[in-house]
Amino acid sequence: MAPRSERQIFRATLELLAARGYEGLTVEGVAERSGVNKTTIYRWWPSKAALLAAALVEADLLVLEPPDTGGLRGDLEALVEGMVALLTRPPASDVAVAALGAAVHHPELAEASRRFFADRFAREAAVFERARRRGELPATADPMLIMDLLAGAVWLRAIFRGLPLDEGFPAQVVSAVLDGSATR
């Protein structure tokens, strides 16, 4: 498939998901919105779950380019800022929250969620490799755990608690994870 058609299909898939929810997402609707023939879409992705899985991993809309600010703290703050924007600023947040909500709610999307987060983590790895080389992280530090803590805190605060994240949140959450909260 031509990259341009693919991008249009993925964009239409995510827009439709945000507008109508997973229940309202259909391959027919994606065909109509993207201008690509329905049978062509089915040839590449045999179900709406497969289509959404591909769209989640590939779509530009949900890509956060790993930052390179010259330091681990700045890189992690930029990553958290990106996650905050993705989960709280429409229209990206409508798509992201609908997609992640659907992934929890529909077991056939669990594999899509796993692939999405594995793909993000592969991109984030560069941040941690540079931090190790600069001596900012000990060899025992666990990059996946650090990402779980940061991304998880954004999700908990913004989505489950439904509380606003103020401007200082990225720096606070990164400081908590890098410096620790206990009395020393």
Place this chain on the structure above:
Amino acid sequence: MAPRSERQIFRATLELLAARGYEGLTVEGVAERSGVNKTTIYRWWPSKAALLAAALVEADLLVLEPPDTGGLRGDLEALVEGMVALLTRPPASDVAVAALGAAVHHPELAEASRRFFADRFAREAAVFERARRRGELPATADPMLIMDLLAGAVWLRAIFRGLPLDEGFPAQVVSAVLDGSATR
């Protein structure tokens, strides 16, 4: 309403949610399963969203009693162990994941999610008050941020990444948050 009937209604609500999803949850189904008259249920909770909101906050199934191990580290590890169990061990995990997934997926449940997490945080406050009195946390520490990090990491790893949480996970995640990950 008699406390016993209320408990039965909430339990039936959560069991039905786990079995059939939010779409399959009906007040009629809850009436049948709990043995309580449908019109009685409607008198107290005017919609299935209102019923589920009440069930989420009140049901025994989702209550984690705040631990008191004598130290902050042990208390937080016990809290994380409880969250891991809640999100990964059936039948509680079927209910918890279905309820939290529905809360993300259905905007009419956002208020229920907020109430659920606010109620949990009110219970967890005792852990942090004791830690402050023992001098384990500085005055600047942010208990809600600590809970966002811990609960968020469990959610990210278990649900979004779909990865197993080994026995050491609670101690690792608590150490990351209390001690920090950066080189010192």
